[in-house]
Amino acid sequence: MMDGTNESTQDDFILLGFSNRPHLEVVLFVIILIAYLLTVLGNTTIILLSQIDSYLHTPMYFFLTHLSFLDLCFTTSSIPQLLYNLSGSDKTISYTGCAVQLFLFLALGGVECLLLAVMAYDRFVAVCKPLHYTVIMHPKLCLGLVSIAWFGGVANSLTMSPVTLKLPRCGHHKVDHFLCEMPALIRLACVNTVVIEGTVFVLAVVIVLTPLVLILVSYGYITQAVVKIKSAAGRRKAINTCSSHLIIVSLFYGNIIYMYMQPGNSASQDQGKFLTLFYNIVTPLLNPLIYTLRNKEVKGALRRLLGVKKGAREK
Template identity: 90%
Template sequence: MIMCVLASDKSETTTETLDCPKTNDFILLGFSDRPQLEVVLFVVILIAYLLTVVGNTTIILLCHIDPRLSSPMYFFLTHLSFLDLCFTTSSIPQLLYNLNGPDKTISYTGCAFQLFLFLALGGVECLLLAVMAYDRFVAVCKPLHYMVIMYPKLCLGLVSIAWFGGVLNSLTMSPITLKLPRCGHNKVDHFLCEMPALIRLACVNTAIIEGTVFVLAVIIVLTPLVLILVSYGYITQAVVQIKSAVGRRKAINTCSSHLIVVSLFYGNIIYMYMQPGNNASQDQGKFLTLFYNIVTPLFNPLIYTLRNKEVKGALRRLLGEKKGRREK
C-alpha cells in the first residue's frame, strides 16, 4: 500500500490510500460499492455466460450441418448468434475477473479494445436486425420470389454492409472518446469501458463530443429502427390481406421470433439512454447494460429454438443421431 493522489472530481483533488494502478490503467468500479452482491452476481453471470456460449454455439452448428436450415433466414441467424457470442465475450470475462477479487483494474489497451468491440458489435447488431427485418418482409410479402430476391450474394453483401457499418461507427467514436483529457481521472463508474462512462471522466467541456456522438447514434441506432418499422408496416398490411386463418398464423410465426428479439434489443437501449444523468440512473444503467450484455444474448437462441419448428426439428435430428451412434 502506498499513497496515491487522484482527482476525485473535476474541481478538487484528494489523497486516499489504495493500490496504485499502473500508468494509464483504468479502475472499473462496477459493483464494488455492493460487495455482498458481487458473489451472487459472479455465480449468476457465470452460469448465464456459459449457457449463452452453449446456446449460440448450438444455433451456429445446427445452421451449418443441417441442410434444411440453408435458407437466407438461417444464414442471418448464424451471424446474429456469432455476433452475440462476440458481444458477450468482449466484456463478461473481464467482469467475472473483477467480481472474483479485489483487483478492479483494466489496462489502457484492454479498455480501448473493449470500447471498440462494444461500439462495433452494438452497431453491427442494429444493422443486422434491420437486414433480418427486410428478409422477413420478402418472405411474407413476396413468398414466391423469396429465393430469387434473397440470393446468396445479396445476403452476403447485406451482412458485409452491417459489419462494415458497425466497425466504421466504432472507428469514428472510439478515438474521440479515448483522446479526451482526463486530468488523472481513471475510475470508471461502470463494469466495462462504455463510452458515456469514459466521457464522464473528461476534465474539459464535452458538449461538442456529446453532440457528435448523438448524431452518430441517431444514424447507427435509429435509422435501422425506422427501416425495421417500415418493413413490419408492410408485413402487417400483407398479413391483414391474407384470408385464411392458417395463412395468417404462418405469416405471424415467420416474424414473431425476430420481432421479440428486436423488442428486447431496442427496448433496453431506448430505456437505458432516455434516463436522466443522475447517480440513481447510473446505477440503474449498470444493470440495464448487464441485461443488454448477458440476458439478451442468452434469450436469442432460446427464442429462435422454442418458437421455430425447423430449428427444433434440426436439434432433435442432431440429438437423435448422437443417441443412435451411442447405441451402436
C-alpha cells in the same frame, strides 16, 4: 525499475462496477457465470445447427448465424473481465484492455442494430413476396447485406473510439461502470465535451434510429400483408415467420432506448449498469432460446442431430 512500473500503471483504469454493493458481488458472479456459459452453449448450438443441417441453409438462418456469432463476441468482450473483477478486490483493466472493450462494444452494438434491420427486410420478403423469396434473397445479396452491417458497425467504432480515448482525463481513471462504455469514459473528461456528445448523437441517429425506422417500415408492410390473408392458418404461419425476430428487436431496442433516455444522476447510473448487464448477458442468452423454442425448423434440426447421436451410440 520502480519509476517504470509507476509509468506503466498510470494508464490503467479502475472499473468500479458494483463495488458499492459488495454484498451483491458473489451473487452476481455466480448468476453471470452460469448465464455466460449458457449463452456460449446456446449460440454455439445455433451456429453449428445452421452449418450442419441442410434444411437450415436458408437466408434466415444465414443471418441468425451472424447474430449468434455477434452475441458470442459481444458477451465475451466484457463478461470475462467482469467476472474477474467480481471475484476479488482487483478492479483494474489495462488501457489496452479498455480500448479493446470500447471498440468492440461500439462496433458489435452497431452491427447488431444494422443486422436486425437486414433480418427485418428478410422477413418482409418472406411474407410479402413469398413466390419470389429465393430469387430476391439470393446468396450474393445476403452476403452483401451482412457485409454492410459489419462495415457500418466497425466504421462507427473506428470513428468514436479514438476520439473518446484521447479526451484529457486530468488523472481521472475510475470508471463508474463494469466496462469501458463510451458515456462512462466521456464523464471522466476534464474538458468541455459538447462537441463529442453532439457527434455521438448524430451517429446514434444513423446507427440506432435509422435501422429502427427501417424495421418499423418493414413490419408495417408485413402487417398489411397479414391482414389481407384470408385463412387463419395462413395468418398464423406469417405471424410465426416473424415472431421470433420481433421479440428480439423488442428486447434489444427496448433496452437501448430506455438505457440512453435516463438522466445523468447517480441513481440512474446504477440503474444503467444493470440495464447494460441485461443488454450484455440476458439478451444474448435469450436469443437462441427464442429461436429454438418458437421455431419448428430449429427444433427439427435439434431432433435430427440428437437422433444421429443416438443412432451412433446404438451401433
